[in-house]
Amino acid sequence: MAPSILRAVRGTIMRQSHRADSRTRILFAAAWGTVCVWIIAAPFLALHSCHTTAATIYFLFSCICHQIPERCFTLSGYSLAVCHRCAGMYFGFLLGSLYGIRVLHRSVRARRLMVLTAIALMLLDVLASAGGLWNSTAGRAATGLLFGIVISSLLVRGVSEFLHEAPWRQRTTDISQLKGGLS
């Protein structure tokens, strides 16, 4: 009797945490998807003569990206709203929120190793590019993509954990326990 109850409770907790995780995933995928749509929409709108909206999007992204035309992907002659590396990163954020990396959460060491690898590869690409040793569009986009996927997986897990251990949730649990104790 007792083991079956324990199994049922464990299953409920697992299902609940899985649901919280998928909810966070959906939320993040929607947010990063919107950002990616904006990035692609800027040249598309400029192409279709919606210059005010396109200029607003370029203006907003100019706060967080250098937007050097030679360092941006183009769509029908118009550059995207962000550079190669940033585009890779934002699409990486989207991919990472859709498909998390399981290895990343296997152990503390694996997590640290993956994060450091993603950062090191991107820094190496930045430094090699600045030093004139290496200049590759694919390299910039790929290192940005890897960084985005890793960081997005961390963020989804972080927000999921935060929602699971949030103070208001604990208060609700306390009240329900109190009610159970009274009855």
Add this chain to the structure above:
Amino acid sequence: MNEEGRMLKPALIGGVLLGILSSLPVISIFNCVCCAWVVAGGVLAAYLYVKASPVLVTLGRAVPLGLLTGIIGTAISALFLIPLHFLTGGAGVLEQLQQAMSQMPNVPQETRQMLESLASREGASTLIYAFGLIFMLLIYGLFAMAGSAIGVAIFEKRKPGSPSVDLPPYQPPVAPPPPPQE
């Protein structure tokens, strides 16, 4: 002190650093490299928080820490940037809009002039600026959260289930000496 109280000091240090560095004229250019200062502010806050925390810091704690750091950083940036905007009469907005227009070489001259005259108007430029600040709050919050998660992933070396504080090893109680024989 509770967890939220303990979070405030690292978030304040990280937020002030990211706010100041993101507002300084030449140094702020580094924000063009994946919001480097914002991520660095988040990493610094996480480092200080992990160092001061007696318990294991989870990624779930990194999220509110990063969010708080980003909000403080945006407020500090706004403290620097809003007076500058009014002092220059919105010249910064016009300059940024001109840079944005340079991404679209085929824009007709009339449209270009219309957008520039719109941006040079006092009310419109302030509105664009306010919209930019809201966007900045969102982006700073997200990137500081990412920085904070990176910081926790790098600096938190304690394993889940390991003793959270450095307690002295267990000493069994010493048996009391036998009563003196009379």
